[in-house]
Amino acid sequence: MDILAQLNYIFTVRERILEGLGISLLIAFVAVVIGFVIGILLAMVKIAPKTNIVIKIFDKIADIYIAVIRGTPMLVQLLIMYGVILVSLKQSDTNLLVPIISFGVNSGAYMAEIIRSGINSVDKGQMEAGRSLGMSWVGTMMRIVIPQAIKVVIPTIFNEIIILVKETSVVAYILLRVNGRQVWDLLGIAEKLGLAVPGAYMALIFTVAILYLIIVLLLTLIQKLIEKGLKKNEK
């Protein structure tokens, strides 16, 4: 296959590639949202004063969660979720929730540590000022401390989002369905299409690389815009 034939082939299957890209992005971005929420909750549990038994138990659970998630490979977690924990979800007509939950749960552990470091970087006088006005610990956390912490950790959070977007490519290891029809993520569909026509494989892999690169560059741009917006707020 010469280069023109390869380009022509990619052009004819463009819709299937774009569908794969859509699946990948859908999984990644819903997982990021889930991960962010889990991360904030876990970080707050880790930071909270350990005054009663309930919070101590939650603190231990958070420790175990973070240790297990960070201590095992993402692909292994995905396979365990698919094979054991989320079996009923896996069998439904649309089973994208399996990878979404898996990646969200995974990302939550990393987000928790990122957000915790951000909260620790906020001057403790901020918490004291909020409390001395009569606001609750959680209220001060949500309105005063976390908004400032987020600003500090934007670069690290985007780092985590970028890693997550690319890591979703391991989802090609499991069978995905939408309304009963089998679908593939970006890398999955590229491999399938690449193997279907002799000599097309590498062209499709390069296409995948270029698409991921474009997505990451876009994310970097969004990060820059957010950072700029937040800076303007301060001055």
Added chain:
Amino acid sequence: MKNNQIPVISVKDLKKDFGNNKVLRGVNIDINKGDVVAVIGPSGCGKSTFLRCLNLLEEPTGGEIVFNNSIIFKMYCNETKEQIKATQKEIAFAKKNGGDVEGLTKKLNELTALLASQKTEEKQIVKESKKNINLHRQKIGMVFQQFNLFPHMTIMDNITLAPMKLKKMPKDEAQLLALKLLEKVGLADRASDYPSALSGGQKQRVAIVRSLAMEPDVILFDEPTSALDPEMVGEVLNVMTELARSGMTMVVVTHEMGFAREVANRVIFIDEGVIKEENNPKDFFASPKNPRLVDFLSKVL
């Protein structure tokens, strides 16, 4: 200024340890409505800790705090525990060397019974206080050395946040109140700025307005001018003087002897974790009695 009404804050035998470091060793004071109490003392004497205990930003380890007639802190069981330990030692000593073992054992039993009743009572009080502390703090304003304005909010939002969220004050009403208060400290035109655009003195004036917006019964000032450039100290002290004249009850930890002398109606000297001397400002500075205070004043005046 003696009157028959109940004190705004009443402190009995207040103690605070940080591990083995006994910072407060029993502070007693009644702060009445309209009082302006200046708290002075050498650094590390516990005066900031004392102030931060009053709104429980720092949790005391012993004593009692009553705010507006409700007990917000009470703990005597730690003392009883120490007494029990001491008595146990005495008994051991008496057994070895001969002594009033019987009497001491009786004392020990009494103390043990006391401890049990204290524990039940104080547990209940701590529980109640934890529930209500946020409500009490709405009535106890605090101004910090480092201002602690919220940097991600405008001056207006800094001031209106607590009245709107905690008192459910409508937004326009809260903003009107904020503008009125800002006007008083000469900063009405800065309402839409962020704190980073303000000088230290301006920040501290906004911080005072922020606590005033909750209409507190008392305001605690924790070295409010210590982080300021010298030329900005005056503008903050002016606002505080104005506030004192308007009848606000204030407790001010300060190094500004001029303020203590001119504005306060009571000056207390804290050293080694206790109030070593208390007097009206005139006599306090003119004829100090405690030798540590004499020494301290000779260094700072």
